[in-house]
Amino acid sequence: MTTSTQWQRTLDAVVELAEEIARLAPDCADRAVQIVRLIRAVDPPDRELEEDALAVDDVLDGPDVGPLRRSRPADLA
Structure with a gap:
């Protein structure tokens, strides 16, 4: 899920690309x-x-969540 800021950035980028086209x-x-x-x-x-x-x-930020086990970058571990 994207935040409203990410959503707006994406829309702005699409508009810029369309204008460039x-x-x-x-x-x-x-x-x-x-x-x-x-x-x-x-x-x-x-x-x-x-x-x-x-x-x-926030819940999924744990290192061993479910079968997928999200890996963390070494500098954050």
């Missing part, structure tokens, strides 16, 4: 504008779901 390939400008409109219509993540996801991430 429109500049570099004028024949694709109409499609790039459609992408921008779609991105701007996307609703932000639900705040309650975001908080639940953060709580789950």
Whole structure:
């Protein structure tokens, strides 16, 4: 689950790419504008779901969680 900050950064990056495509390939400008409109219509993540996801991430920060056993970088261990 992404946080609202990550979500916004991703949307901004997609808009920038679409605008660049429109500049570099004028024949694709109409499609790039459609992408921008779609991105701007996307609703932000639900705040309650975001908080639940953060709580789950806190639980999963243990070194031996479940069958996957998330590994930690050596400098954090």
